[in-house]
Amino acid sequence: MSSPLETFAGLLDRSIREIATLATDARSFDATRIGRVADIWDNNTLHLVGAACAPWPLRSRRASTGLRWMADLGADRRRLMVDLDPSLDRMLPPAGRARSVHRDYRGRVSPGVFELTAEIIDVLAHDYDLVNGSVRSLTAQPSDEGLRVHLTLATPRLFTPSTGRVSGDGSTMPWPAAPLKFTFNGVTDLRFDAEDRIGMAISHTSAGSTVTIGRSGGLQATEASIWPYDPRWYESTAGQAADLTTPLTRPQRRKPVRTSTLTAPQSAAARALVMLMNHARLVHYYPNLAAGVPILDICRVAADAGSAILAAGARRGAERQTAFAELEQRWRRVPPTTPPEAARSGPVTLRHAWYDEPHHDHDDPHHGRAVLLAAVPGADPAAPWTLASEEITQPSRFRITSTAFDDGQHFHRDGTFLRIDDALVVR
Structure with a gap:
């Protein structure tokens, strides 16, 4: 049976593998789930490093507290964690009743x-x-x-x-x-x-x-x-x-996780990993950039990060500082975002469609646009499909039906006129 610290680190490893699985073949690309999984580690990576570097008698307790803090964000967060690691269902308290x-x-x-x-x-x-x-x-x-x-x-x-x-x-x-x-x-x-x-x-x-x-x-x-x-x-x-x-008092979260004071190399390594995860979740918040975000490269850089944190934390003295410094050097190499590939006429599997109407609220003008993400095959039909995207500013036409997301669709492109038969029309 895994210790709480091993479970905490294993959840990070599973998160990175899950993101890689969703991005390996663009036909299974899910920007929302990638964003939700990556988001777990925005404010919890420091807690994991702190638990891994705590004195031995405190590590399990700090890890358990960190996992409970992570799950305390709501029923959806707890569900996502259990989905990644079913053993957490026994370890975590039931989700509190959410207030609407x-x-x-x-x-x-x-x-x-x-x-x-x-x-x-x-x-x-x-x-x-x-x-x-x-x-x-x-x-x-x-x-x-x-x-x-x-x-x-x-x-x-x-x-x-x-x-x-x-x-x-x-x-x-x-x-x-x-x-x-x-x-x-x-x-x-x-x-x-x-x-x-x-x-x-x-x-x-x-x-x-x-x-x-x-x-x-x-x-x-x-x-x-x-x-x-x-x-x-x-x-x-x-x-x-x-x-x-509604009660006059605001609901309180669990008390913030107490962490050991991290050294400069430990903190730098944790923050470098946070930046990698933040880079990955761009695909959710900025779908127009998703096809250019190097998700698989990010996952290769961050692979087995949880296990690496455990290994570095198990060392002592100068060796521990050196190990975390090496991790920081590895994780800080965030692959750059590249211009997304445009969709070509041919077979596609549509993975995301977004329409935004022009409007003017709160003194800020918002220009209308349409964004499409599609899986497209490469030269080798047996190879995984890659992601292509289109962003059309102020479209004069946007029409879509659910059949646009069916497998086996054919994408037609004629200048700025984009079409999937009658299921999708953008211009």
């Missing part, structure tokens, strides 16, 4: 993510004009659970904010439409046309959610959630009701 509403630093109630139910839909329709809302952005990508769609609907409020928005020049302006951020999992029959993006209707049954967009668009999903990303939500009917039941 919390208070911000001013004491105002602020919404989190709500599971989409018939009741929540009724509440939304009472506070927001879904019928006159406009799809601001839509992202679709395959995952292990089926097609996943993120959709932001900019909706007029049916309640009146008590104050206007103060703009950058000090003047008072009306509040822009409220963004409602929907996530749909297990999506079937997606149909979206940017020319037909006004108006949304949602229904929910035990079988899932059905959405109508505009006159002829829509989707069906087995699971759905909603985040009302509205800074004035606390003034809505739902917000005022939540204010009566």
Whole structure:
């Protein structure tokens, strides 16, 4: 049976192998999962190094505390950790009940993510004009659970904010439409046309959610959630009701992990590895750059990092410092991001599609764009496929259906006109 420290280090090794597996062949590329796995190590690598370098009697306790701290971020984080290492299910405490509403630093109630139910839909329709809302952005990508769609609907409020928005020049302006951020999992029959993006209707049954967009668009999903990303939500009917039941105190996380004081080489090695993981998660936050991020090179540089930390921590004195200095030198060699390869006419497997409508909120103009990520074959048909991408600024046309993500599609390119039969049209 592995010790807590070995489990902690093994989780890092498994994370890097998982990222490599998702990137080895672009037909299985999952930008969201790569980002979630890499994100684990943003604020936990220092804890692992600290546990590995602690005095021997304290190592297991420090490692156990670090793993519990890591899982304390929420049920989704705990699920991801157990998915990477099932043995953690016995080691970690059950996930705490997540609050859908919390208070911000001013004491105002602020919404989190709500599971989409018939009741929540009724509440939304009472506070927001879904019928006159406009799809601001839509992202679709395959995952292990089926097609996943993120959709932001900019909706007029049916309640009146008590104050206007103060703009950058000090003047008072009306509040822009409220963004409602929907996530749909297990999506079937997606149909979206940017020319037909006004108006949304949602229904929910035990079988899932059905959405109508505009006159002829829509989707069906087995699971759905909603985040009302509205800074004035606390003034809505739902917000005022939540204010009566939400505790005045903000929920507290576990106490921060206590780590041993790291030496300069130990800290430098940990931060170099953090930078590698941050570089890997770019594919999630910046999909337009994903095809140029050298994920496999990053994974080769970071391979067996957890085991290497254990080995370096097991040394003593000057040998330990030298070992961590060598790790820092190895991990600081972040391969550069390169210009992404453009998709050519021919066979493709679409892995990501993103449409963003031009809008102007909070004094900042946002230019519309469309981003596509696709797996494409190389000269050797038996070799793994690679990732290619397209970014079109201010597209005049964007239409997509769920069949665009089917295997065996053919990509047509004619100048700035991109097409997968009738399943995807971008110009």
